[in-house]
Amino acid sequence: MKLYYSPGACSLSPHIALREAGLPFTLEKVDTKTGRTESGADYASVNPKGYVPALELEDGAVLTEGAVIAQYVADLAPEAGLAAQPGNFERTRLQEVMNYIASELHKAFTPLFLPATSEDGKLAAKAQLARKLAYVESLLADGRSYILGERFTVADGYLFTVANWSGHVDVPLEAFPKLRAFLARIGARETVQSAMRAEGLIQ
Structure with a gap:
């Protein structure tokens, strides 16, 4: 997985969740003013909303919205106890x-x-x-x-x-x-x- 982030922005929340969950991931910094990623890519091609975070999954699917990403991460590692199981x-x-x-x-x-x-x-x-x-x-x-x-x-x-x-x-x-x-x-x-x-x- 790859997390697109901007330092200190709300993307810090899913970043923390990924580390708490112990899941493998990479980071790519986004300059939200220029709309370019650290590697020079057009961030709009990753997340047309233009803001961070975005989580790119192994199959190429992209999740946006920090609150949703954090809960998704929690569900990938239920043993970490970062969220109660859905349905209760x-x-x-x-x-x-x-x-x-x-x-x-x-x-x-x-x-x-x-x-x-x-x-x-x-x-x-x-x-x-x-x-x-x-x-x-x-x-x-x-x-x-x-x-x-x-x-x-x-x-x-x-x-x-x-x-x-x-x-x-x-x-x-x-x-x-x-x-x-x-x-x-x-x-x-x-x-x-x-x-x-x-x-x-x-x-």
């Missing part, structure tokens, strides 16, 4: 959290990355984002180690990836001590460190 309530709960991160938290950051967003627009986006982060904080308020309990799942890799963007867009996390502790805990995992090192995010 725990899996539905995982999908609920993954969808929230994708549709609410992830998208709430978008205006803060766009140069055209006005200062008033950024203030409004930060206020909205704070409300969504407060909800995440409430999920961690019972002292659980991970977002769904006491076992690492692909939801944790996705939340870690997205919530870490706060440092790049001047969104303070002082009001969310449980989330800050969560980010430190996930960031210390060997697989997460390996993924971030491979993307050039840490030394």
